[in-house]
Amino acid sequence: MNPYIVLGLLLMAVLAVGAWQQKKKAHLYEISWGHQIRKTLTSRSFLLQLGGFVAFVVVWELTVKTFSLPWFSRLPGPWECLLEWLSPDPDYGISIYTEDYYTHIIYSTYRATTAFVLATLLGVPMGLLMGWSRKFYDYSYPLVELIRPIPPLAWVPLAILILPGDEPAVIFVTFLVAFFVTALNTLLGVESIDESYFRAARCLGADKRRLLFDVVLPGAMPFIFTGLQISMGAAWFSLVAGEMIAAQYGLGFLIWDSYSLIQYPVIVIGMATLGVIGWVSSAAVRSVGRKLMAWRERELYGS
Amino acid sequence: MARAATMNGASVAYKMRKFLASKHFTRGTLAVIGFFVLWQAGSMGLMPFMHAIPTPVTVAEAFWEFMGTGKYWQSWMDSTLRVTYGFVAAQILGIPLGLGMGWNRNFKDFTYPLFELMRPIPPLAWVPVSILFWPTNESSIAFITFIGAFFTIVVNVLGGVSAIPRQLVDAAVSFGASPRQVFWRIVLPATIPSIVTGMMVGIGITWNVVIAAEMIAGNTGLGRLTWEAYLAGHTPGIIVGMISIGLAGYVSSMAVKMIGDWLMPWKKVF
């Protein structure tokens, strides 16, 4: 397929999503689609948003390609990167039509997901326990504070040494950062719960176990999900570093490898892909959170 | 009454004494001691995975050795400078940008989509582009550090400005304040807590970034020191590097916290 056609299709998809969201916002007024789209396209806000975007791309193209200013001249231009990305026959072997592109995506996604899931499975219970039992808190909090100041990426060399192979090491450092974020936000969530809820539950005859499941867990839920969103971002952050330092596949590796091989447009393709995946994954966490916290949603939009 | 009491110096000392005598403190101390005992036992081959790790004593010896070398202190210096450059630059550019976005609707429309587009890109993905763009290695590492702190501060400042209660601005306007006065007297002070939060989060990210950047593309610094110890198969050195990085991060967080306390005297408890 011609890259220009793909580009056109992409633009149309973006416009459709934008219009649909506008429509959702305005659903109370029952405005017709045509009117809605016309209104959106001519609104000052939309034009400014589009303008900001276009200005960025134009400045990028002008500085890098048209005028080849010093410093800028070494960077790839936007048009070049876009065409490469959409080309059925890419110069450097990476585009939406090549298998390699998806291999890297799958590797990174697999690592990030594994680390994120592990961090959630261990971090949420850890935070809940810390908030629920003073004893557990007393024993564990000093240890957490002892280890937490070490940036997860400083663990990379040690992780490679201890764990069998690079793969577990990369997943481990990714896990580590996500784990602390999740556990500490969960703890914060438990601490944020109004004392009255605990008292009410105890009045009504709840034992300690029920407090955990009926008060601590649901009460901490908003903070847990804030934590999970941050943890998802942090996971991608360390994953990229880990892959650059010690991996054979993945988007972080791809970016660094393309740099070594002087395939500069691929760097930008890798960055853009990371941006899109990062955004999609945190949106996914957000939407799961909204589903689980229906009570909150209704509170906000109801009545 | 309780608040009045905490401001009083004598009762702070009392509180401290009471905490040191409490079971919470005992448990914490036990946990830390237990950690070191387990570490020692692990390195002596009593636990799986951990036999490769040197004992705490070996690490302490290596630490002493490192501290005697000029290279160790030079690494501290280099990493700290990079963090400082990137962090300060992020505040200088990020705070006005966030304020502008929160203050002016048109400016926000113009910049926000672009900002949101760039934000999910992990800072370290910028490493190659940064090396290509900046003329020196030093400036490219500082730039990546800058990226790490920049998005955090902007998001926090923007959130802070948007959360300013409408009444504050209305009250100022009804007293005849000009837009300029509203900005300097209301918007800026009301945003300070968010700025401080953004700085606190940002400084942590900055250390993370600088360590990785040094491992990937640096010649000096604490990250490089740790990486070189790894390449040389000097495991105690790796752990010394990690501890030093932890200390550096901790000290800078404290420094930022002090700046925060100084900026917000009304929030100070002690």
Next chain:
Amino acid sequence: MNTPEAACRASEGAMSIRDVGKIYDPEGVHVVALKNCSLEIAAGEFVAIVGPSGCGKSTLLNTIAGFDGLTSGEILLDGEPLATVDKDPSPGPDRVVVFQHGALFPWKTVLENVTYGPVAQGAMSEEAANKRAQEMLSRVGLNDIETSYPGQLSSGMQRRVEIIRALINNPKVLLLDEPFRAMDTVTKSASHQYLLELYDATGKTIFFITHDLEEAIFLADKVLVMTTRPGYIKKTLQVNLPRPRQYSMLASEEFLAMKAQLVEAVHEEAVKAFEAGEREMA
């Protein structure tokens, strides 16, 4: 509204609070919240406690409820010791609290909230509890909100649901901690009406904290004035207005005379509390 509970009016829920003292020691500064605080509550009596904010009203309620221990004295419920110096405080469904800012679980529906007590105690199966809850809710006109979340209800409705959530446990005493504090006048008077109807129907002992003097007289059989810290009962006012209470009583001479007495007693304490506060800040 004749109910099975009304039959057991006055048979249980007598409370006697004897020389209760409570000293907090959080920062190395002794705070004497309660000192030699004594009062008797007959079974089925509606007692209101008034006093300046910061006096030991809520502390007293917390010791009765079992959220807080006491440092001297004892509290008896129907002759059984509820709280003593040696006994660890423990809350229970025989004395349920309705909280100042409301404590319906926002993450549970109205029905789940109301059935929480019986289900948590294992006193009823879930179906039985659901049936009972629906019965009680519809009897007080709260139909069709079972599947709503508390956040979707008005504050008046939330408080009504919370009272039902307490009553379904058939407690001996109902402890209300300024439950109508944050309400506007209209909602408040509707809530008074509602509480009085429930009281007349069930005959539970009610321990009601407020600093609204009119509210106290209008609702209670007995109004107790508490001193500023250290808190004890300074004045007892017997309210002999007939039940059911009518709004016209608010303008009666008898009512106004009682209010004048209370205003005087409370004002004295308020001034003391205010001056003490000034000293502390200095």
